[in-house]
Amino acid sequence: MKQRIILSLMVFAILAFALFGCGKGKETLYIFNWSDYIDPDLISEFEAANGCRIKYSTFDSNENMLTKVKSTSQSFDIIFPSGDHVSILRELGLLEELDRTQLSNYKNLDEGLLQKASSFDSGNKYSIPYAWGLTGLMYSKQYVPEEIVASGGWNILADSFFDGKNKVTMLDDAREVIGAALIYSGYSINDSSDEAMTKATEVLKIWDRNITQFDSDSYKNEVQDGTTWLAQAYNGDALQQMADNPKLGFILPKEGTSLWMDNMVMLKSSKNKDLAYKFMNFMLDAEIAKRNSEYTQYATPNQAALPLLGEDFMANPLINPDPAYLEKCEMINYLGDRVRRIDQIYEAIKLN
Numbered sequence: 038m039k040q041r042i043i044l045s046l047m048v049f050a051i052l053a054f055a056l057f058g059c060g061k062g063k064e065t066l067y068i069f070n071w072s073d074y075i076d077p078d079l080i081s082e083f084e085a086a087n088g089c090r091i092k093y094s095t096f097d098s099n100e101n102m103l104t105k106v107k108s109t110s111q112s113f114d115i116i117f118p119s120g121d122h123v124s125i126l127r128e129l130g131l132l133e134e135l136d137r138t139q140l141s142n143y144k145n146l147d148e149g150l151l152q153k154a155s156s157f158d159s160g161n162k163y164s165i166p167y168a169w170g171l172t173g174l175m176y177s178k179q180y181v182p183e184e185i186v187a188s189g190g191w192n193i194l195a196d197s198f199f200d201g202k203n204k205v206t207m208l209d210d211a212r213e214v215i216g217a218a219l220i221y222s223g224y225s226i227n228d229s230s231d232e233a234m235t236k237a238t239e240v241l242k243i244w245d246r247n248i249t250q251f252d253s254d255s256y257k258n259e260v261q262d263g264t265t266w267l268a269q270a271y272n273g274d275a276l277q278q279m280a281d282n283p284k285l286g287f288i289l290p291k292e293g294t295s296l297w298m299d300n301m302v303m304l305k306s307s308k309n310k311d312l313a314y315k316f317m318n319f320m321l322d323a324e325i326a327k328r329n330s331e332y333t334q335y336a337t338p339n340q341a342a343l344p345l346l347g348e349d350f351m352a353n354p355l356i357n358p359d360p361a362y363l364e365k366c367e368m369i370n371y372l373g374d375r376v377r378r379i380d381q382i383y384e385a386i387k388l389n
């Protein structure tokens with residue numbers, strides 16, 4: 038009798054584990070995105086509507102994302118690389134070619150931006166534009182005098198006002214850091230010639246006297262609490278902080294800046310492709326894209342969402358600058374092996 042009870046309990050335990058064990062009985066979608074880059078309500082709404090679970094992880098740079106994706110045994114279903122990293126992942130053979138018949142909302146995307154995106158993903162076969170933005174300088178109005186910011190250019194980073202104060206940061210992103218120095222010096226953000234690299238190094242050595250750290254995440258809180266006074270920052274991240282704090286400011290440097298597009302891609306190794314398509318299609322819905330943009334404060338490539346977005350959002354020059362300013366901005370392109378030189382310079386500056 039006792040043996041029978043033990044056996045029944047064991048069978049019950051095995052069944053319970055199978056049903057409610059790892060996935061709590063629900064299909065799980067693994068998503069890897071930049072931090073502060075989605076309205077969290079959308080995650081729970083998608084889970085509720087599809088009876089699934091989303092395991093959501095974040096990264097703060099393309100480089101960290103790539104290292105994790107290449108090294109982890111845990112496979113993600115959907116990740117959100119910037120354009121140049123779509124090319125890298127594509128070249129590494131890690132991406133699933135997308136089946137557009139499963140993406141009824143794909144038609145909502147702006148044709149012009151898809152055209153731009155084909156520069157890093159020819160034929161738009163593997164990636165779906167998710168958001169685009171610009172990099173600038175976020176500052177604390179409490180600590181940085183207005184006349185310093187008024188000069189309006191990248192060289193604010195070198196201002197003697199910051200000498201010895203340890204209050205300036207730049208992004209932990211080689212292409213953004215070297216890119217800012219290149220644009221400031223009148224070169225293309227994609228120029229890796231010896232001449233351009235020499236000039237960018239010279240400029241960075243000067244800026245570096247004021248730079249305390251290269252960081253892409255903690256600056257958001259640190260400019261709020263006064264630990265940092267001036268930070269190279271992504272526009273939407275800065276605007277999210279500025280919504281609650283009038284003592285913060287953000288400028289797009291007068292010389293121009295990087296214009297980047299981040300994208301949804303599906304990994305070939307995804308074990309939940311049907312659910313991944315559903316999620317991508319959900320994010321492509323016009324109303325969902327509108328809500329997401331309002332939350333993240335990043336511009337959307339979803340053309341159908343534009344008329345739904347409020348005037349405040351659409352007319353904000355820090356989100357949608359005028360065409361004359363956009364002319365001065367450049368997409369960070371994939372440079373193949375030439376990126377090594379940029380990485381070397383960046384690493385040397387960091388170690389300095």
Ligand code: SPD
Binds near residue numbers: 072210295
């Ligand atoms: N918190 C979201 C940040 C998005 C940054 N996009 C990447 C730009 C890479 N140059």
